[in-house]
Amino acid sequence: MTRGKKRQSRSGKNRRDKRAAQTRRSFLTTAWLWLGGIALAEYLWLAFEFLRPGSRSEARGASATLVVAGPVDRFEPNSVTPFQEGRFYLARLADGSFLALFRECTHLGCTVPWVAEEERFICPCHASAYDITGTVLSPPAPRPLDLYAVRIEHGLVKVDTSEPIHRRSFDPSQAVRS
Ligand code: FES
16 A cells, blocks of 8 residues: 555544544533433422422322321310311311311411411411411412311311312301211
């Protein structure tokens, strides 16, 4: 082989090597971009799920169980008793009936404390207020506090915390009597 032909074949091989290296580089860059995009999308989705109002209650609702609140007589009429498990208040109305009120404000989900002196729930976030039945007394809360299903068996008040019940307004039929 002449010297010219050898040089030509060597430069051809160099070009092929360069092209192969460029192809590898561009493949790796594309793969990294895809992986980065997927990781970013996953992160954004998780952040959205965490911040979405109500998401925490849904997660909790899925794993919650039946809470035995106690004997009927333990609760005075016109009283509100907090329960940590299930995050609800057991309200006994003046007529002796029961409501289990979920603690999350229906505005943006802050925990709403019962303020006994004022006989109302007052949200610390944007000052929504609810009466003992969970009815909105002052906005921005758009609807009453959610309920949990209550049943009374053998003199015991039991609260099913598996699914908060949304409602548009308070109706006496929502309250459970013994
Ligand atoms: S979260 Fe309760 S008033 Fe806004």
